[in-house]
Amino acid sequence: MKTRKLLAVVGLCVFGLGLFAGSATAADKVLKIGVVFPLTGPVATAGQRCVAAVETAAEVINNAHPEFKVPLAAQEGILGGTKIQLVVADHQGKPDVGKSEAERLFNQEGVWAMIGCYNSAVTKPASAVAERMKRIFLSGCSSSAALTERNYQYFFRCAPTDKTESHEFVEYIQWLNQNQKAGIKTIGLIYENTEFGKHAADEGKAAAKAAGFEVLADVAFNPGATNLNSEVQTLKAKNPDAVFGACLGGDYTLWVRTMKQMNWLPKVTLNYCTGYQDPKIAQQLGPDGDFFMGGTGYSPEIGAKYMPDVAAVEKIYTAKVGVPFDSDSIQEAVALLVLAQAIEKAGSLDVEKVAAILRSETFDSPLSLGGKVAFGPGGQNMKATSIVTQLHGGKYMPVFPLSYAEQAATVPMTPWDKR
């Protein structure tokens, strides 16, 4: 059945090449928003979850959901009934594809604004397209700090940056040294050698050095590794007290398992928004994944306590992808909700007006930790917070800052043979 469908599609696309252009006809009460994420390629998992999150937000906005305590949920659509229609595109993790898809969405599909692109490397050229066209571009979770240091007028980002997270990690380690006598003096880094990993590691290194820690090991590896033996061996030989990690997906599990095999652990492991915060990976690693730490903007445990209104919305999302929100994907939902609120406040679809409101106002955002979103210069969300969590039995337990902490972290991490 599948093959017949495929064959039909093959025939169709060969036959109808070039006839596609300009097929979009907009019904009057619809607002098109472009959504560009990596739906194929190495980070497709994250990309597909991000799309599901934006779709969730669109459903909340478009339909009357008085039961949700989320802005715009009770009414149908925005501006008195305009529905949001998402136009989804795949950038495959490639900057050139992202750039051309952004152009296509604006010029051909006639989208009004865009949300994307997960990979910072793709967000850069794609948002440059929007900026040149004077269109609004929102990024949920692209984490490169450089994005909001470009002084763009129409670019906004909801999540905290690598820089913020790095400072938080260092602060936490200092606190541990003071209060739990952790005795952490040296730091090691392990990261995938990509735009994302390199950027995170550079920020981490800078923050650690500024605080007087010695950076002992700086281990970059090629993503999609067949093994991480020499990487972990290098870490083990240098034996830093704390390790900052930026490994995605499969590399993260390989890293954890290789450390177990080599029977080595640092006292503390702190991860950037990576494989650590993927609930599926945490579940699959089981007890091996415990006691690792990382920056987290959302987890069901945190949500239950500090973001009580997420759970209801999350059901829509979980129905799509089978996992709860994670820190990355939830930010994409925030992006659309904030954009919709700004349009509602502006009362019109005037780009300048909406952008001005985005730049100046503070928005209620029950889906953000802290509950507020306000964009500062360059478009960075100044209210973005992330907290340090530690995995305990597959659950992300907040440990820092103290106002969120429920229990003291297990520091140093329990050695492999004592688990």
Added chain:
Amino acid sequence: MDIFAQVMIDGLLTGMLYALVAAGLSLIWGVMDVIHFAHGEFLMVAMYLSFWLGFVGGIDPVISWMASGVFLFILGALTYRLVISHCIGKSAMPPLLATFGLSLFLKNFCMNRFSPNFRILQDTLLGGKTIMLGSITIGLPQLVTGVFSVTMLFALYYLIKKTRLGWAIQATAMDREAAELMGIHTDRIYLLVFGLGGACVGIAGGLMTSYLAVHPEVGGLFGLIAFLIVALGGFGSVPGALAAALIIGMVEALAGFYIAPVFKYVAVFMLYLVVVMVRPKGLFGW
């Protein structure tokens, strides 16, 4: 010294795994002169099969490698019958591109069907177990895979060198037309070779699920390294593939530890260039 030994052993074990992945490619390449671009994706398919058998059926990779081997034999044979046999001929490019297309298809088909999620088998018989030799740690799954690999390669070598079938394969590799005149059904030999090539990578993939996560992109780097091993060892040479794989595994480990992890593949690729400058047909090529 301990660290050096540890690094060497890790490298050797990695090399043995590479050897198993590359053996099938070497066979296909040597006999048919076809660059099989979808080899890494065959590995991925085998890993998925083994994962699902383990996840749904509770069959451990220690047993399910047989199923992967058989399945990949069939997949290889089908690939030959449906694709390769139609475009094999004078030029090497059509089969190369056809298998490239096949690799795109397989990778994205698996992603579409199984989602791009990373999947790990939990609680496998071998998973996470280690053996200590003094201060040296050896991962049990890697060790078992290594032993398998060497056994398989010996079996393959025996098959090619000592059996009538093997002689037929050799004859076909040397001169297809002459072999045909000698009464060898070369088409069937090709079918069998492609199947065997698939079976080797199938077994490798089946075992690897004990310690590696499965996802649609897992085959990429393995495929690339397999190419390198085959070329380094000399096309069609099974001992060459084993030697090259062990060398590459060790160079990778040593460069990764003593130079820097980012340079480990740079070192491996440089090694290849240096070797073929000295021996333009690879280590065991003629």
Added chain:
Amino acid sequence: MKTTRFQQRDLVWGILVLLLAVLPLIPGVIGNSFRAHVLIMVLLYASMAQSWNIVSGYAGQTSFGHSVFFGIGAYGAGMAVVTYGLTPWPGFLVGALLAAVVAVLISWPCFRLSGHYFAIATFAIVEIFNRLFMVWDWVGGALGLDYPILTDGWKNFVWSQTKVGFYYGALALFILIFGIVRWIETHRLGYYLRAVREGQETAESLGVNSTAVKLAAMAFSAFLAALCGGFFVQYNYRVDPPMVMSLEMSMKFVLITILGGLGNFWGPLLGAMILIPLQEYTRAYLTVLGSGVDLIIFGLIIVLMMIKQPGGIMGIVTDFGARRRRAGARPDTGV
């Protein structure tokens, strides 16, 4: 030897270029549409494939290494703009010259290798360059180089409101590269190249210095591929190693030429005309069917084409046009 015979194909070629040149004058055809993007990509990839065709089609050396030269060209322009704050123009030239030099340096030893060994060596070179550029901070490393917002126009070679500028840029590349190949075809170098392809020993015995001929072809080819790289980075406002120096990019050079017809003047254009719209439109309009559907279909079509017509589209054309008359340049590389 000196007089180029005016052939029928030159007429076809002239008319085609003329048509393409006046296309933007018709309102609504180019503008800033997705169609314009696809047209530009067709011209760019046809040019890239043609530059590859010099070495691999005419000289018979299957190179998987062209993304290295493409990348060097891209970095030439990228660094001129981002690192040094200049216009991209000096970057184009420096990048292209550097690419030619690198091509000669790495090909010289590699030409001793035959067939698959050469192909794998070029593979290895791509991977080495990719990984070295990933850690080389001077060229931006893994972070890549991002363009600031520049004023539109020929000086900076960027346009954001309309694609007409980029279109003419791509057309200029197209005319330059196809023109050069046309010129090579009818001149001594072209005959030498084909002689080397058909039999290196025979060619040498007739006094052709095969190494020099192949190196010249490689240098030409790399120079032109690098120009395409420069265009690519201008068009995308960004360059990083996986974008330009990857096996995937190398495969595009190979795929387009072979699908079109290897060693044939029109092959690269035909290949690009089929493959690029296919790639762009399937991605744009089939993503809705589920992730990866576009690539599944793309892969299937490649397989089907290779099964049905291993000689590429040019094979179909020649079969169709004149069954008896075999075109002079048939793909027959011993790779």
